[in-house]
Amino acid sequence: MSVLELASFPAELLRVDVSAIDALAGAEDALGGVRVDVVEPGEPVRITHILDAVEPRLRVGGGRTNRIDGVAVLSCVDFPGEERPLHEQEAFVDLAGPGAAFTPFSSLTNVVLTFVPGADAGHVELDRAVRRVTLAVAELLAEPTHDAEPRDVERFELGPAADTLPAVAALVQLSDLGQLYTVYVDGVPAGEAGLPRAVEPAALLDTAVTCGEYHWAALRNPTLFLQRSSLVRALFQEHGKRLRFAGLVLMRGYEQTAEDKQRAAERAAGLAVELGAGGAIITTDGGGNSHTDTMLTCRACERVGVRTAVIVAEMADPDSTNPGLTDWVPEADCIVSSGNAEELVPAWRPERVLGGDALLDGTSAQEAGPIPVRNYLGATNQTGHLALRATTW
Amino acid sequence: MVRAVHYLNQFFAGLGGEEAASTPPTRIEGAVGPGRGLAAALEGVEIVATVACGDDFFAEHEEEALAEILQLVEAEGPELIVAGPAFGSGRYGYACARVVASAGVPGLAAMHEENPGRGAAGAALVVPTGSSVAGMRDALPRMARLASALAAGRELGSPDEDGYLPRGFRRNHLAERTGAERAIELLLAKLAGTTRTEVDAGFDRVEPPAPVTLAAATLALVTEAGCVPQGNPDRLPSIRAAGWLRYELGGEISLATGRYESVHGGFDVTLGNEDPNRLVPLDTVRELEGEGRVGRLHEAFYTTTGNGTPVAASTRFGQEIAEDLRARGVEAVLLSGT
Numbered sequence: 219m220s221v222l223e224l225a226s227f228p229a230e231l232l233r234v235d236v237s238a239i240d241a242l243a244g245a246e247d248a249l250g251g252v253r254v255d256v257v258e259p260g261e262p263v264r265i266t267h268i269l270d271a272v273e274p275r276l277r278v279g280g281g282r283t284n285r286i287d288g289v290a291v292l293s294c295v296d297f298p299g300e301e302r303p304l305h306e307q308e309a310f311v312d313l314a315g316p317g318a319a320f321t322p323f324s325s326l327t328n329v330v331l332t333f334v335p336g337a338d339a340g341h342v343e344l345d346r347a348v349r350r351v352t353l354a355v356a357e358l359l360a361e362p363t364h365d366a367e368p369r370d371v372e373r374f375e376l377g378p379a380a381d382t383l384p385a386v387a388a389l390v391q392l393s394d395l396g397q398l399y400t401v402y403v404d405g406v407p408a409g410e411a412g413l414p415r416a417v418e419p420a421a422l423l424d425t426a427v428t429c430g431e432y433h434w435a436a437l438r439n440p441t442l443f444l445q446r447s448s449l450v451r452a453l454f455q456e457h458g459k460r461l462r463f464a465g466l467v468l469m470r471g472y473e474q475t476a477e478d479k480q481r482a483a484e485r486a487a488g489l490a491v492e493l494g495a496g497g498a499i500i501t502t503d504g505g506g507n508s509h510t511d512t513m514l515t516c517r518a519c520e521r522v523g524v525r526t527a528v529i530v531a532e533m534a535d536p537d538s539t540n541p542g543l544t545d546w547v548p549e550a551d552c553i554v555s556s557g558n559a560e561e562l563v564p565a566w567r568p569e570r571v572l573g574g575d576a577l578l579d580g581t582s583a584q585e586a587g588p589i590p591v592r593n594y595l596g597a598t599n600q601t602g603h604l605a606l607r608a609t610t611w
Numbered sequence: 612m613v614r615a616v617h618y619l620n621q622f623f624a625g626l627g628g629e630e631a632a633s634t635p636p637t638r639i640e641g642a643v644g645p646g647r648g649l650a651a652a653l654e655g656v657e658i659v660a661t662v663a664c665g666d667d668f669f670a671e672h673e674e675e676a677l678a679e680i681l682q683l684v685e686a687e688g689p690e691l692i693v694a695g696p697a698f699g700s701g702r703y704g705y706a707c708a709r710v711v712a713s714a715g716v717p718g719l720a721a722m723h724e725e726n727p728g729r730g731a732a733g734a735a736l737v738v739p740t741g742s743s744v745a746g747m748r749d750a751l752p753r754m755a756r757l758a759s760a761l762a763a764g765r766e767l768g769s770p771d772e773d774g775y776l777p778r779g780f781r782r783n784h785l786a787e788r789t790g791a792e793r794a795i796e797l798l799l800a801k802l803a804g805t806t807r808t809e810v811d812a813g814f815d816r817v818e819p820p821a822p823v824t825l826a827a828a829t830l831a832l833v834t835e836a837g838c839v840p841q842g843n844p845d846r847l848p849s850i851r852a853a854g855w856l857r858y859e860l861g862g863e864i865s866l867a868t869g870r871y872e873s874v875h876g877g878f879d880v881t882l883g884n885e886d887p888n889r890l891v892p893l894d895t896v897r898e899l900e901g902e903g904r905v906g907r908l909h910e911a912f913y914t915t916t917g918n919g920t921p922v923a924a925s926t927r928f929g930q931e932i933a934e935d936l937r938a939r940g941v942e943a944v945l946l947s948g949t
Contacts, residue, residue, distance in 0.1 A: 303878075303879035303880060303881055304876075304878075304879060305849070305876050307850075319785065384799060384802045384803075386795070386798060386799075395878065395879070396879045433877075434919065447791075448789040448790075448791040448792065449791035449794070449795075452789075452791050452792050452795055453795065456795060460799060461795070461799065496802060497798045497799075497801070497802050498798075499791070499794045499795065499798055505919075506877065506917075506918070506919070507877070507878075525798065525801050525802055526798070527794045527795075527797045527798035527801065529790050529791070529794055530810070532781055532810065533919075533921055533922065534780075534781035534921070534922075534923075535921040535922075535923040535924070536780070537734070537780075537923070538780075538921065538922070538923035539778065539779030539780060539781075540922050540923055540926075541781055541810050541811070541812060542781075542921055542922040542923070543810070543812050543814075543922075544922070546812040546813075546814050550812065551801075551806050551808055552797050552798065552801050552806055552807065552808050553808045553809055553810040553812065554790050554793050554794045554797060554809050554810075555781075555790075555809040555810045556790045557783045558781045558782070558783050560921060561781075561782065561783050591783065592919075600790075601790075601791065602789055602790030602791030602792070602793070602794050603789060603790070603791065604789060604790065605785045605786045605787065605788060605789050605790070606783055606784075606785060606786070606790075607783070607784065607785075607786045607790065607793070607809060608781040608782060608783050608784075608809075608810075609769065609781070609782060609784060609809075610770070610777040610778075610779055610780065610781060610782075611767075611769060611770055611777055611778060611779075611780045611781070611782040
């Protein structure tokens with residue numbers, strides 16, 4: 219795909235056919251059903267146990283994809299307490315109150331799918347079914363765009379750009395630590411998708427990458443953030459003006475051995491060189507371990523002459539003066555902060571809770587005290603999708 | 612009116628110059644010296660007393676002086692403390708910083724941003740001033756503005772908004788542009804020769820101690836892999852541990868399957884639980900001990916969960932474990948990370 223046309227349609231087109239959604243869920247053995255709620259911005263609602271957020275999309279052929287603007291499909295599930303290697307972390311969205319400012323979902327119409335696990339369904343099958351149905355619902359919701367006129371069409375094409383402009387690549391990290399902590403490239407786990415490799419930048423905006431990573435909520439890159447990637451769209455926008463968009467490299471976060479981390483970092487840097495990039499923006503997915511992948515990639519790029527800017531979230535204790543990065547290399551001299559995930563958001567009592575009344579730690583979602591930013595879906599995501607940042611006070 | 616106490620050195624309190632620098636802590640009724648100008652600019656705040664101390668006295672009897680000053684301050688029952696301005700004077704600035712940092716009530720000190728005493732202010736606010744007394748005219752209204760805001764209980768704005776020096780705390784706010792747009796901006800600037808950053812990461816670089824001869828050394832096993840005796844008797848959390856644990860090894864030569872497990876919530880522990888020596892390599896180290904390649908293995912291993920732990924907390928764990936190890940004569944550590 220060399221050109222993508224994204225046609226935007228207004229949220230007024232949204233028709234939620236609950237029985238059709240029921241049918242999609244009903245076809246999955248791992249699901250016992252689904253509850254559907256539609257909530258609007260400003261409603262005193264808290265949504266819990268969120269796995270992912272997806273924008274309604276429909277590919278209509280000829281390089282064109284329709285999207286409904288201002289709508290998100292949120293998938294929620296409370297995994298049964300089965301023994302499993304990796305555990306989802308609490309993730310929520312507040313549509314009002316002090317937490318509303320931390321996620322863009324508070325200004326969207328949210329179609330909330332609360333899935334009921336099927337009897338005896340294991341977490342692997344359950345997760346797969348939830349992801350499959352959520353993406354199918356996102357497609358279903360975009361069906362009415364077939365017969366409607368788009369409000370506007372964004373065209374993503376890399377035309378000619380002057381050689382004198384600096385060439386900039388995006389190096390986008392995708393988590394893969396195992397089931398529940400995995401991002402998918404064309405449906406394949408990032409760890410099995412032959413990463414790092416260069417892909418068409420527009421493919422990212424066309425749902426080539428989907429999120430199945432449920433670790434720290436604020437550090438996630440929900441699918442919608444990739445479909446609407448601020449980074450890739452801004453690079454397209456600047457292409458031919460202040461820079462040349464050299465390309466997009468997808469890399470894996472959570473490479474599992476020191477050797478693999480080093481190798482992947484060097485290969486990603488090599489791909490940036492092959493793309494002719496003089497500069498690279500390196501993003502991060504998840505936290506801790508994956509910050510090492512980010513930092514090694516930064517170092518590898520700088521060593522082969524590709525200058526870098528790195529986007530990371532901070533994990534600074536409110537009472538500490540340390541930004542709390544879990545890894546750092548001296549080459550990372552140009553870091554963008556996507557906010558401090560440890561800061562507390564003041565307590566707020568929603569009138570209604572969707573997704574599940576009890577938080578994963580068993581406490582009441584309605585009566586919860588101050589909650590750290592890290593529990594808000596995508597709030598400190600490290601693709602630079604949002605405007606949150608930390609500064610020194 | 613909110614009651615405030617003002618701290619000054621001997622000179623600004625009018626007790627004398629260098630010849631009075633040995634004056635011990637003294638209470639003076641109401642506002643004196645710069646306190647008068649300050650009082651005139653304060654809103655809703657009354658300086659009920661001034662506490663003064665000689666620069667030499669504070670420097671030479673620091674803890675004693677501080678205790679006496681705090682006693683004099685406390686006797687006034689203040690809700691606010693203000694110190695200085697100390698401008699560029701290091702000893703005076705240090706005393707101001709320590710007093711406001713220790714007073715137990717909201718407060719601020721004023722001094723030049725390069726005053727060496729600034730670091731002692733910790734979480735207390737420092738209002739920047741000029742480097743010499745010529746900066747008095749500017750300093751007093753700024754101190755008054757911030758003190759009045761504190762007295763009114765208003766939520767503090769950013770350092771720029773409220774006119775104090777950044778203390779280093781990282782606070783969130785919404786920027787005008789997304790992180791991606793800022794990254795492009797910063798990268799283009801870097802490519803054009805100007806490198807800027809939003810995060811001053813600067814890790815601690817710890818000078819390692821002199822090398823030991825392993826064959827003669829006592830070695831301890833330390834891990835953040837969340838390795839605990841089966842059943843997790845001390846309830847080590849799987850994320851965000853609040854501390855660390857120490858488990859006696861007795862004469863064990865290997866961490867037997869089923870007797871130890873990992874409670875770490877940040878990685879797949881299946882392989883670790885299959886053979887806990889993959890978490891804490893006791894079996895291998897015992898072999899090395901048998902071969903004389905390791906002098907002696909310490910009789911306990913140390914464990915915590917390194918998952919989502921704030922850096923400040925893990926720094927504390929590290930310091931505490933290191934102290935404990937040193938007290939027990941351990942000279943080397945094998946740290947297995949995950």
